[in-house]
Amino acid sequence: MSEQTYSSSEIQLVVFKLGREEYGVSILQVQEIKRITEITRVPHTPEYIKGVINLRGSVLPVIDLKKRLNLPAQVSTEDARIIIVKVKEISVGMIVDSVSEVMTLNQQSIDSPDVVAGSVSANYLSGVGKLENRLLILLNLETITGIGQEANPI
Amino acid sequence: MDINQYMGMFLEESREHLQNLNSCVLELENAPDNLSVLGEIFRSAHTIKGMSATMGFTTIAELTHEMENILDMLRKSQLQATPEIIDTIFKCVDTLEQLVESVATNSESSIDSKPLIDKLKALAKGESNQTIVIEAKIEKTAPACSNIEFSDTEIAVIKKAREQGMNAYELHIYLREGCLLKSARTYMVMNALDEIGEVIKTIPTVDELEKEKFDLSFQAIIVTGCDVDKIQQTVLSISEIDKVLAVPCVLPKKTTALQVEQQVVTTEVAKIIPATAAATVSSAVDKKNKGGQSVRVDIDKLDALLNLVGELVINKTRLEQIGLTHKLVDLVETIEQMDRVTTDLQSVVMKVRMVSVGQVFNRFPRMVRDLSHGLGKEINLIIQGEETELDRTVIDEIGDPLVHLLRNAIDHGIEMPEERQNNGKNPIGEVRLIARHEGNNVIIMVEDDGKGINPEIIKSIAVKKGLISQPEADKMDANEAVKMVFLPGFSTAEVVTDVSGRGVGMDAVKNKIESLGGMVDVETKINEGSKFKIRLPLTLAIIQALLVNVSDEIYAIPLGSIDSTINIKSSDIKTVQNKEVILLRGQIIPIVRLAHALNIPATEENQDELFIVIVHLGDLKAGIIVDNLIGQQEIVIKSLGKLLAGIKVIAGATILGNGQVALILDIASLIQ
Numbered sequence: 119m120s121e122q123t124y125s126s127s128e129i130q131l132v133v134f135k136l137g138r139e140e141y142g143v144s145i146l147q148v149q150e151i152k153r154i155t156e157i158t159r160v161p162h163t164p165e166y167i168k169g170v171i172n173l174r175g176s177v178l179p180v181i182d183l184k185k186r187l188n189l190p191a192q193v194s195t196e197d198a199r200i201i202i203v204k205v206k207e208i209s210v211g212m213i214v215d216s217v218s219e220v221m222t223l224n225q226q227s228i229d230s231p232d233v234v235a236g237s238v239s240a241n242y243l244s245g246v247g248k249l250e251n252r253l254l255i256l257l258n259l260e261t262i263t264g265i266g267q268e269a270n271p272i
Numbered sequence: 273m274d275i276n277q278y279m280g281m282f283l284e285e286s287r288e289h290l291q292n293l294n295s296c297v298l299e300l301e302n303a304p305d306n307l308s309v310l311g312e313i314f315r316s317a318h319t320i321k322g323m324s325a326t327m328g329f330t331t332i333a334e335l336t337h338e339m340e341n342i343l344d345m346l347r348k349s350q351l352q353a354t355p356e357i358i359d360t361i362f363k364c365v366d367t368l369e370q371l372v373e374s375v376a377t378n379s380e381s382s383i384d385s386k387p388l389i390d391k392l393k394a395l396a397k398g399e400s401n402q403t404i405v406i407e408a409k410i411e412k413t414a415p416a417c418s419n420i421e422f423s424d425t426e427i428a429v430i431k432k433a434r435e436q437g438m439n440a441y442e443l444h445i446y447l448r449e450g451c452l453l454k455s456a457r458t459y460m461v462m463n464a465l466d467e468i469g470e471v472i473k474t475i476p477t478v479d480e481l482e483k484e485k486f487d488l489s490f491q492a493i494i495v496t497g498c499d500v501d502k503i504q505q506t507v508l509s510i511s512e513i514d515k516v517l518a519v520p521c522v523l524p525k526k527t528t529a530l531q532v533e534q535q536v537v538t539t540e541v542a543k544i545i546p547a548t549a550a551a552t553v554s555s556a557v558d559k560k561n562k563g564g565q566s567v568r569v570d571i572d573k574l575d576a577l578l579n580l581v582g583e584l585v586i587n588k589t590r591l592e593q594i595g596l597t598h599k600l601v602d603l604v605e606t607i608e609q610m611d612r613v614t615t616d617l618q619s620v621v622m623k624v625r626m627v628s629v630g631q632v633f634n635r636f637p638r639m640v641r642d643l644s645h646g647l648g649k650e651i652n653l654i655i656q657g658e659e660t661e662l663d664r665t666v667i668d669e670i671g672d673p674l675v676h677l678l679r680n681a682i683d684h685g686i687e688m689p690e691e692r693q694n695n696g697k698n699p700i701g702e703v704r705l706i707a708r709h710e711g712n713n714v715i716i717m718v719e720d721d722g723k724g725i726n727p728e729i730i731k732s733i734a735v736k737k738g739l740i741s742q743p744e745a746d747k748m749d750a751n752e753a754v755k756m757v758f759l760p761g762f763s764t765a766e767v768v769t770d771v772s773g774r775g776v777g778m779d780a781v782k783n784k785i786e787s788l789g790g791m792v793d794v795e796t797k798i799n800e801g802s803k804f805k806i807r808l809p810l811t812l813a814i815i816q817a818l819l820v821n822v823s824d825e826i827y828a829i830p831l832g833s834i835d836s837t838i839n840i841k842s843s844d845i846k847t848v849q850n851k852e853v854i855l856l857r858g859q860i861i862p863i864v865r866l867a868h869a870l871n872i873p874a875t876e877e878n879q880d881e882l883f884i885v886i887v888h889l890g891d892l893k894a895g896i897i898v899d900n901l902i903g904q905q906e907i908v909i910k911s912l913g914k915l916l917a918g919i920k921v922i923a924g925a926t927i928l929g930n931g932q933v934a935l936i937l938d939i940a941s942l943i944q
Contacts, residue, residue: 158933159825160912161870162919170912170925170933175583177910177925177933208914265915 127225131247133254134201134214136184137192141214142223142247142254149202149209151217154194171211173202180211186262187242205265212262223247228256282327284568286372289316293365294638297358301641304353313361314343320368332371335385338392339364345396360391362638422473426493429472430521433495438469440521441500445507446489446514454484460510462492468506469496488514493521571664574625581614581621582814582908588614589905589929618814627667629707629716630658635671636678636705643682650689650700651682657707662714666788666808670716673781673792677718677804678703680777685722685802695799697721713790714808721801725794727753737762754796758782786940789832791890817907817926819934820885821900822866823873826934828907828926833939835886835893837901842880854884854895861886863895864942869921887939894943905929909936 131142132151157169157180166186170177180200184191197216202209231243242262247254259265296313300306317340324332339361345351370383422430430440443465447457458481465471474481475491496503500518507516588610595603633655644651662670686692686701693699704719727750734740734756745753756762760779785792790808809815809832817828818837838856845852845863852863863884866872884895907926912919923938 156932158925158935160916160919160922160935161872162921163916167916170916170935172927172931172933175579175586175910175927177912177927179913179915210915263915 128222130220130222133219133221134217136215137189140252140254142256143203145220147203147259149204152200154198154200168213178209178211180213183212183214203259205259205263208265210263282323283376286320289320290365290369291634292316295634297361298637300353301358310347314347317343329375331385332368335364335368335389338389341396342392357395360395364388426472438495438497440493440495441518442521443492443494444489444517448512448514455482457512461507464506464510465494468498469494578621581618584614585908586927593929625664626661627664628659628661632667632671633658633705649686651686652700652702654704660707660709660714669788673784676777676781681718681720685720687723716806717803719803724798724800724802725754725796726798730754730756754794814906814908816904818904819902820898821902822898828934828936829885833887835888837885840882840884842882861893861895863897865897869942889940889943892943
């Protein structure tokens with residue numbers, strides 16, 4: 119990281135939208151953000167696996183994040199992006215509706231995901247960030263991708 | 273010192289030397305008097321000792337040190353290479369392997385080498401009187417001073433000095449115990465000696481002295497006009513020198529070779545070094561030097577290189593397409609040139625990644641020896657074609673299946689010696705491990721001349737285990753029956769032994785080989801033996817494939833598994849027991865609708881004309897219905913990554929000329 123110093127109580131997030139909700143993942147886990155390219159469907163995979171893409175010569179799986187989080191599907195727009203994240207050395211792409219900004223969030227303003235306990239996808243969240251009048255849903259990439267989980271995700 | 277940077281080198285070289293030890297000790301077992309082999313063993317052990325001591329792995333160093341003592345005694349014919357000693361050496365090698373591996377995995381080793389060291393020490397002391405006697409005699413003669421051998425030039429220098437009224441002295445210089453900077457002290461001694469005369473030789477050499485490769489004393493030959501007292505004074509003026517002995521040099525009267533002989537006589541060692549010793553040693557040296565020049569390269573770098581070449585091939589294909597779409601003649605011509613270069617480049621890179629199967633094979637003699645000893649069988653392992661080369665990725669994986677096949681051959685195949693004799697066979701069984709090229713494949717065969725596989729027994733076991741029903745068994749021919757050994761959960765051993773027969777095995781072998789894109793087959797004759805034949809592709813990274821279209825998706829089928837492509841009418845498809853088949857040249861071939869197998873939404877209406885790709889897997893054939901054939905292309909196989917690993921029907925992915933990802937079909941799972 120550059121000259122900027124962060125206090126340990128702050129984290130930097132890449133903020134993106136799914137439908138009307140705002141989500142965030144730690145910037146340290148984000149490798150790059152890409153426009154939607156040709157995605158090859160892979161048969162016999164869970165529905166939320168959209169397929170694979172070619173990222174400069176390597177083949178990466180891409181997750182349809184809305185399907186994974188049980189959000190209603192929409193027609194994707196020009197703003198749709200693939201966020202490529204690295205979880206335990208494995209790169210995975212996630213389709214999002216749009217990427218809005220990078221912001222710094224204080225650890226203290228993060229609530230545990232229990233506030234939404236009971237909902238199907240609570241398992242995939244690591245917390246909820248409060249920011250003035252906005253709410254940021256922080257994702258748990260390990261459960262979302264199924265990487266590093268005991269059970270095979272597929 | 274940061275030893276981590278040397279760790280990789282240490283591990284690699286240790287493993288190499290251990291492997292070498294293993295094969296040499298085996299050789300020694302067959303020819304206990306072979307001094308050149310002993311020499312080789314000694315050198316390997318010595319290198320390991322040196323390396324491990326430098327790296328601070330004292331356990332390894334200690335064990336090798338004791339081992340070296342024994343080896344040294346063997347070399348000097350003070351000990352006989354009895355089976356007991358050979359076994360102990362083998363155990364040492366095993367323990368060393370474990371120790372090295374525990375270093376590799378960075379785990380605390382719980383291996384106790386103490387009993388082995390004690391055993392080695394006991395062996396070194398010798399259990400028989402004879403060895404002790406010889407030892408004693410050697411000790412008596414050992415302290416004799418003037419055993420120094422002079423080269424011709426040195427002799428000439430000494431003679432000349434004498435003509436000039438000077439004298440040559442042999443100095444024995446002893447450093448004080450606990451002397452810290454031995455090399456510095458010796459340097460000072462040398463300097464002082466140089467002032468009063470000329471040092472013409474040191475034992476050990478000056479190099480070794482600088483590296484402190486000596487205990488507490490060393491010898492030097494000095495030519496000087498001074499007398500003994502002066503020399504002693506000079507040397508003793510340096511601190512930390514314990515004492516100096518100076519004796520006038522005695523020049524040998526005869527050549528050094530004769531001197532050796534004299535020594536042998538004077539030491540009265542019963543066993544005179546065989547006359548052939550010198551010759552065999554030199555041949556061993558020849559063998560060493562034959563290795564040729566090579567460079568050690570990290571395999572990751574090679575993988576990276578292959579990846580880059582793969583990228584290049586992909587981009588070339590992309591350029592080709594641009595040239596074709598825009599009808600750019602110049603570009604197409606240039607690309608043709610480039611095509612040749614990339615093809616060459618590719619084949620060179622592939623060749624660089626090739627490793628000879630010998631690397632896997634050379635651990636088998638030891639294994640076969642141990643197994644056959646354990647089972648009380650006598651077995652001769654014959655290895656052929658170990659220079660055959662395969663891609664490294666295949667080499668890494670092929671070891672386990674081969675171990676399994678060999679164990680089976682030894683445990684189930686070869687009979688006990690008495691039984692063999694009763695059947696009029698050579699009591700010594702024969703297991704052959706053969707590798708050779710065949711077209712674009714490499715064949716590895718494991719053959720034994722044992723009892724063979726009885727199809728009737730196989731059938732009855734399969735029925736008993738509920739793998740097939742009795743009527744099914746009755747219908748089966750011998751060939752089919754024998755192939756059932758590859759079924760999961762099949763084991764024919766009546767007694768489950770340590771060696772094999774736990775019911776996992778042959779199916780694991782088959783799976784492994786198939787995952788490598790290969791095939792395994794078995795031929796057997798009762799009482800004559802069995803032959804397992806493994807067929808492997810030369811490489812796994814870049815293959816020729818047929819691209820096909822289903823709906824709007826593109827899939828690649830490896831050309832290696834394609835028989836032919838045909839064009840049929842949809843009315844040609846018949847059904848047998850609700851399964852779709854076609855009749856091709858009198859053969860009934862089951863068909864697979866790719867769209868169905870891949871969960872592709874059905875295309876609007878049934879086409880009347882269908883494209884079928886006939887694929888084969890071993891003897892099994894099947895037709896795959898596709899919408900369209902696109903063409904043959906060279907593809908670079910990419911893994912789908914850990915997240916998507918293990919998907920049925922898909923073997924991997926590749927990147928097409930337009931940058932799109934296409935999936936490669938796994939024929940084996942598609943057919944079954």
